[in-house]
Amino acid sequence: MSSKTLSSSTASRKSVGWRFLGSELSVLFRRRRTWALLAALAAIPVLIAVAVKLSSGPPRGRGPAFLDQVSQNGLFVAVVATIVAIPLFLPLTVGVVAGDTVAGEASTGTLRYLLMSPVARGRLLAVKYAGAVVFCLAATFTVGSVGTLMGALLFPVGPVTTLSGTTIDVTESLVRIALVCLYVTLSLLGLCAVGLFMSTLTDVPVGAMAATVVASVVSQVVGQLPQLEWIHPWLLTHYWLGFADLLRDPVVWDSFAANAVLQAGYIVVFGALAYGRFSTKDVLA
Amino acid sequence: MTRTGRKSWRQWTPAAIAAGAVGAAALVAPFSANAAVDLPDKTAAEVLALVQEKDVAAFSGTVEQTSNLGLPDLSALDAAGGGNGSPNDDDGGDTSPASAAMELVTGSHTAQVYVNGPDQSRLQVLDQLEERNVIRNGDELWYYNSDENEALHATLGDHEKPDGGTQAPHDLAAHFLEKVDPSTEVTVGSDRMVAGRAVYDLILTPRSAETLVGSVTVAVDGETGLPLGVAVAAAGSSDPAFSSAFTDISYEAPDESLFAFTPPDGATVTEVDPKDHQRGEHTHKETAEAEKPTVIGEGWDAVVVVPAGQQQIPEELAQLSTPVDGGQLLSTTLVNVLLADDGRVLAGSVTVERLQAVAAGQ
Structure with missing residues (x-):
């Protein structure tokens, strides 16, 4: 949340901000669309778990990483589902929510009424962004928790083999899965900021959503081209698969930190772009 | 007209400031790390002596290796072939020691290195969604590949020391410093920072006209004498074609548990007789020498x-x-x-x- 201190009425403004965030979240999570997005994400681990259960198990080295371990240990369903969801499904859902933040209000004509309430535009933007961040958290933990549950239902659950070849117990494994979810949430924060900016550019939410998803896809495509290697460390998606560092023993935190710095950079730049655009925007509808 | 002009200026000001600040931070950060390095002047011979007399028993750190040998990146070929998985694994083609070794030399890699005395070392190659480990604990030598869930184990005899060690900068540097003889011109470059340590740059320039190597730069920790980085440039080029350097290093003894390895359940464990085939050595690039x-x-x-x-x-x-x-x-x-x-x-x-x-x- 924004922490601008306007000495006279800080307390009241703060409470307005929190109340505003509360109403934003309740609107977001009362929408049928939000639940549909989360349900679509939840379907990924369900599909993976059921498919592995019904088949005899894929041979080693085929399909996404860790898939072959699912039949021996259900906890891997969450990890495989996360790997599958990262390139497209998670950015897609986040793009829908972040792209809708401002443009959605503008298209339905409610933006005008929002701005009539005693809330500064910067604060409105911050609340909208915070709402999208909470959705990211909900999205990644949906994949992780549904994956863990499905894995526990259909497969044996036991100590997990880390990438380093050591074994960690179930509690530690659950902590690691939660850390992976946090890492993925962090990875999506930059994309959220891009979506917020796109959303201030247009009154057509679909345009902002599409542009946000395209941004993540383009970033991943560029990340695949060795000719553009110099640009790779700057890409939004550069550390997206780095969560595997949390599955090593000992845990390697470097990519977590590097990812945080990178995403913070995106938040600052695109947050400022969004603020500049939104604070001077003529709200006509 | 003026109003819209002023507006568009006002509109993009915050973004311009933010982008400028982020860009400046990104540019300044590496420079500030390099700022003001001044070690006591030493001659090349003195730096060489510093390396030889080093008394570093234990350390751990992160190593970044990049190479630009003019070969296609074989790891990239592998990844491009099969999205997330590596379908080529079925062919058995890329598990051959030679191609594994080539892959280690050609690609870019990040690895963690742990060394505790002469008998305990661990090289942990951090690949994306995979990991390879070479662990030496006393007489035990383990190689573990998470992608294949495969472990190789060798028991070393008394007089059998694995050559090449961890292939980290300090071992690579030893390989090059062995070559220092009258056919090599040795100079000391300007002091700089590597992995947060002030280092002497020892520059080896072959006097031979028949070699492809233009120069080898070994970064030597000014305090401990441990080589922290090696960069090899081809003749006629100033950019390194191969470089391997610590990005952070600690001289504290690594935890004992890091060297204990038990193969996980379900892993394929192959016993290797080191005298027999040297297969356990296959992560080392000098397979040909084996x-x-x-x-x-x-x-x-x-x-x-x-x-x-x-x-x-x-x-x-x-x-x-x-x-x-x-x-x-x-x-x-x-x-x-x-x-x-x-x-x-x-x-x-x-x-x-x-x-x-x-x-x-x-």
Whole structure:
């Protein structure tokens, strides 16, 4: 949340901000669309778990990483589902929510009424962004928790083999899965900021959503081209698969930190772009 | 008109400031780390002595390795072939020691290195969604590959020390510093920072005209004498074709548990007799040397000759070779490999002409 201190009425403004965030979240999570997005994400681990259960198990080295371990240990369903969801499904859902933040209000004509309430535009933007961040958290933990549950239902659950070849117990494994979810949430924060900016550019939410998803896809495509290697460390998606560092023993935190710095950079730049655009925007509808 | 002009200015100001601040931070951060390094002046001989007399028993750190040998990145080929998985694994093609070794040398890698005394070391290669470990704990030598869930185990005898060690900068540096003889000009470059430590740059320049190596730069920790980085530049180029350096280092003894390895349930464990086949060594790049080849020449001009039929060249590499007089040439910026028509394989950091001369001379 924004922490601008306007000495006279800080307390009241703060409470307005929190109340505003509360109403934003309740609107977001009362929408049928939000639940549909989360349900679509939840379907990924369900599909993976059921498919592995019904088949005899894929041979080693085929399909996404860790898939072959699912039949021996259900906890891997969450990890495989996360790997599958990262390139497209998670950015897609986040793009829908972040792209809708401002443009959605503008298209339905409610933006005008929002701005009539005693809330500064910067604060409105911050609340909208915070709402999208909470959705990211909900999205990644949906994949992780549904994956863990499905894995526990259909497969044996036991100590997990880390990438380093050591074994960690179930509690530690659950902590690691939660850390992976946090890492993925962090990875999506930059994309959220891009979506917020796109959303201030247009009154057509679909345009902002599409542009946000395209941004993540383009970033991943560029990340695949060795000719553009110099640009790779700057890409939004550069550390997206780095969560595997949390599955090593000992845990390697470097990519977590590097990812945080990178995403913070995106938040600052695109947050400022969004603020500049939104604070001077003529709200006509 | 003026109003819209002013508005668009106002509109993008915050973004311009933010982008400027982020850009400046990104540019300044590496420079500030490099700022104001001034070690007491030392001659090349004194720095060499510093390395030789180093008394570093234990350390751990992160190593970044990049190479630009003019070869396609084999790991990238592998990844491009199969999205997330590596379907080529079924062919057994890329599990061959030679191609695993090539992959280690050609790609960019990040690894963690832990060393505790002469008998405990661990190299942890952090690949995306995979990991490879080479762990030495006393007499035990383990290699573990998470992608294959495969472990190799060897028990070392008393007098058998694995050569090459961890292939981290300090071991690579030892390899190059061995070559320091009258055929090498040794100078000291300007002080700089590597992994947060002030280092002397020891620059080895071969006097030979037949080698492909232009210079080798070894970054030596000014305090402890441990080599923290090695960069090899090809002749006529200032950009390193290969570099391996610590990005952070700690001189505290690593935890004992890091060297304990028990293969996980379900892993394929292969016992390897180190005398027998040296398979456990297959992560090391000098696979050719493990086959007891002959070495012709000395120092920078050395050429390794592998007798016919002893060395399998991975198919993907053979495809990259070009025909020359006397065989097929596999050329990189730092190493030339001649696959002679008679089946011998000649390799060295030398010109094609020298390889051909050696091939003809035998």
